[in-house]
Amino acid sequence: MVVNQFRPSLLAEPLAQEKLAGMKILVVGSSGIIGSAVANALSERGQDIVEVTHSGEGLTVDLSDIASLKELYDKIGKLDAVVCAAGVAQFGPLEELSDDDFTQSIENKLMGQVNLVRCGIGQVTEGGSFTLTSGGLSQKPAAATTAVSMVGAAVEAFVKGAAIDLEGRYRVNVVSPGWVAESRIQIGLGPMPGIWARDLAEYYIDLVEGLQTGQIVQAETAKPDGIP
Numbered sequence: 001m002v003v004n005q006f007r008p009s010l011l012a013e014p015l016a017q018e019k020l021a022g023m024k025i026l027v028v029g030s031s032g033i034i035g036s037a038v039a040n041a042l043s044e045r046g047q048d049i050v051e052v053t054h055s056g057e058g059l060t061v062d063l064s065d066i067a068s069l070k071e072l073y074d075k076i077g078k079l080d081a082v083v084c085a086a087g088v089a090q091f092g093p094l095e096e097l098s099d100d101d102f103t104q105s106i107e108n109k110l111m112g113q114v115n116l117v118r119c120g121i122g123q124v125t126e127g128g129s130f131t132l133t134s135g136g137l138s139q140k141p142a143a144a145t146t147a148v149s150m151v152g153a154a155v156e157a158f159v160k161g162a163a164i165d166l167e168g169r170y171r172v173n174v175v176s177p178g179w180v181a182e183s184r185i186q187i188g189l190g191p192m193p194g195i196w197a198r199d200l201a202e203y204y205i206d207l208v209e210g211l212q213t214g215q216i217v218q219a220e221t222a223k224p225d226g227i228p
């Protein structure tokens with residue numbers, strides 16, 4: 001489900017539409033449950049993926065450190081698109097969350113993704129896109145999710161504002177995943193109600209290869225067959 005309306009007139013001749021394969025795409029968080037599925041799915045479609053992790057063996061970055069983001073962009077050179085499937089925020093009841101819990105959540109999941117866009121301007125080819133990640137808790141908080149919900153909602157607000165300011169030059173969107181089935185299994189739950197990471201990756205593909213900007217895409221279940 002798309003929350004706000006797509007305005008196709010905003011992008012005259014977007015690069016992403018003309019270049020459906022062979023795009024050089026940075027995937028931050030490529031070793032994660034979501035990021036690995038997105039990187040694999042885009043790669044299967046003929047895209048050229050630059051994988052980045054936090055602590056892996058190849059390219060690494062710390063989202064919460066703007067110097068690290070600048071260094072990463074300098075190393076990689078020009079890109080056609082950026083996907084962020086990373087971002088840490090702290091769970092816990094409001095009265096147990098510390099100053100550090102809030103600060104870390106803001107610096108990592110919120111400002112990390114904001115700075116990924118800010119530092120990417122000029123490094124991503126004009127007409128390219130940024131696709132960020134929030135989460136279903138941003139609009140539907142539950143117990144012990146205050147900080148997670150807060151930063152996710154802020155990422156969504158950022159995307160709506162940034163898309164207006166970058167209109168015609170860059171597209172900026174966010175996927176709001178529901179609970180990922182593999183993550184449920186990791187903590188001993190059944191996979192459903194959840195969304196398999198491979199099904200979730202389809203929403204990212206749409207945003208990377210499409211024309212949308214300023215969209216918050218809720219991705220709680222697999223897209224029905226045949227629905228673009």
Ligand SMILES: NC(=O)c1ccc[n+]([C@@H]2O[C@H](COP(=O)([O-])OP(=O)(O)OC[C@H]3O[C@@H](n4cnc5c(N)ncnc54)[C@H](OP(=O)(O)O)[C@@H]3O)[C@@H](O)[C@H]2O)c1
Nearest residue numbers: 029031032033034053054055056062063086087135180183
């Ligand atoms: N899984 C879910 O059910 C779900 C639902 C809604 C929203 N989300 C959101 O989706 C995002 C990805 O979730 P996930 O479950 O795929 O996470 P995950 O499996 O834990 O993977 C996280 C990825 O981010 C990287 N990373 C960790 N800290 C980082 C940092 N400081 N800077 C840059 N990269 C960093 C990790 O690299 P290393 O492997 O090197 O540590 C890994 O590649 C998160 O923001 C999460 O809140 C997840």
